[in-house]
Amino acid sequence: MQKTTAMPKASPLAQPLARPLNGVRVVEFAGIGPVPFCGMLLADMGADVVRIDRPGTGGDPKADLQGRGKRSIALDLKSEQGTKTALALMAKADLLMEGFRPGVMERLGLGPKLALQDNPTLVYGRMTGWGQDGPMATQAGHDINYIAITGALGAMGPANQPPPLPLNLLGDYGGGALYLAIGLLAGLTHARTSGQGQVIDAAIVDGTISLMTPIHWLKQSGMWQNERQANLLDGAAHFYATYTCADGKHISVGAIEPQFYNVLCDKLNLSKEIQDAQYDQDKWPVFKAQLAGVFAAHPQEHWTQLFAGTDACVAPIEDMLSAAEHPQLKARNSFVKPDGILQPAPAPRFSKTPSHIGGPPPQIDGDREAILADWNV
Numbered sequence: 001m002q003k004t005t006a007m008p009k010a011s012p013l014a015q016p017l018a019r020p021l022n023g024v025r026v027v028e029f030a031g032i033g034p035v036p037f038c039g040m041l042l043a044d045m046g047a048d049v050v051r052i053d054r055p056g057t058g059g060d061p062k063a064d065l066q067g068r069g070k071r072s073i074a075l076d077l078k079s080e081q082g083t084k085t086a087l088a089l090m091a092k093a094d095l096l097m098e099g100f101r102p103g104v105m106e107r108l109g110l111g112p113k114l115a116l117q118d119n120p121t122l123v124y125g126r127m128t129g130w131g132q133d134g135p136m137a138t139q140a141g142h143d144i145n146y147i148a149i150t151g152a153l154g155a156m157g158p159a160n161q162p163p164p165l166p167l168n169l170l171g172d173y174g175g176g177a178l179y180l181a182i183g184l185l186a187g188l189t190h191a192r193t194s195g196q197g198q199v200i201d202a203a204i205v206d207g208t209i210s211l212m213t214p215i216h217w218l219k220q221s222g223m224w225q226n227e228r229q230a231n232l233l234d235g236a237a238h239f240y241a242t243y244t245c246a247d248g249k250h251i252s253v254g255a256i257e258p259q260f261y262n263v264l265c266d267k268l269n270l271s272k273e274i275q276d277a278q279y280d281q282d283k284w285p286v287f288k289a290q291l292a293g294v295f296a297a298h299p300q301e302h303w304t305q306l307f308a309g310t311d312a313c314v315a316p317i318e319d320m321l322s323a324a325e326h327p328q329l330k331a332r333n334s335f336v337k338p339d340g341i342l343q344p345a346p347a348p349r350f351s352k353t354p355s356h357i358g359g360p361p362p363q364i365d366g367d368r369e370a371i372l373a374d375w376n377v
Contacts, residue, residue, distance in 0.1 A: 152209075
């Protein structure tokens with residue numbers, strides 16, 4: 001029998017000798033939204049992320065969770081000296097991230113053409129909402145606007161109400177930061193094998209559309225209607241929905257497969273009609289109303305205990321604070337509390353080079369001397 005090796009359960013706050021991106025130098029131009037989050041991911045994985053801040057900006061650094069593990073240097077990019085220092089750092093970097101509107105970096109004298117002349121292996125990441133070209137490229141926007149035109153926002157929520165806002169997780173961080181990270185790391189791999197850097201055009205609209213690929217597959221296969229709350233995964237089905245409990249808290253149900261649905265029905269003592277007609281869409285509204293009445297009869301904790309250890313695919317809906325106390329997340333150290341500040345732990349997990357939080361968020365310009373010395377600028 002083949003021997004298996006268990007994944008180590010090291011704390012995300014431990015200090016292992018190596019992390020996946022040790023030795024990788026990153027220049028991050030300070031901004032909001034996807035770029036700082038992407039920089040946090042890279043820093044957690046060991047990259048030396050140098051954030052170029054604007055002089056005189058910033059508040060309490062302890063609140064800047066996305067700045068954890070980074071170092072800061074403040075530069076006036078409209079001055080000759082500031083531009084020269086930025087270019088010198090870019091010449092020593094492996095990766096660069098900027099989230100300005102198209103053309104801003106060029107006007108500052110920091111565009112990719114000049115940067116790649118000085119550093120041919122540089123991977124130059126550009127993060128925007130609309131993309132580097134197209135009729136809306138230079139227009140202002142935010143997450144809600146970007147996901148609005150992709151079809152993603154319009155596919156969510158009740159049929160008789162405006163679509164709800166999925167925070168800014170879908171656009172800024174799912175379609176934006178994560179795709180920027182993928183592009184940067186793919187570009188880094190190519191640069192190290194070919195000696196050639198390149199420009200990564202990461203647009204939130206592109207990433208969000210890419211995330212919608214499975215839903216497009218369902219649509220093309222005839223398994224998805226182009227209306228809201230009329231499909232398996234958008235709240236129409238009684239077995240894939242959320243319900244209010246007696247105490248005002250909520251519960252999630254995701255019993256899609258028949259074997260899981262049968263467990264749900266058995267634990268709730270549901271009628272044979274409901275058990276035998278799981279995919280009869282004409283009956284979904286009636287069944288959903290019946291389940292709403294069932295779950296409203298007891299508090300959330302009752303249902304959590306009833307379904308504990310079963311395959312009914314039922315889980316309590318936690319808030320941001322109670323989530324940190326959930327037994328599953330506590331067992332995995334999914335939240336950590338460095339310096340008494342609760343925050344998500346680094347993800348994903350590595351068996352040989354585990355990530356960890358490399359340090360607290362930096363003071364603006366607090367690492368100037370160390371950065372210039374370490375990068376030989």
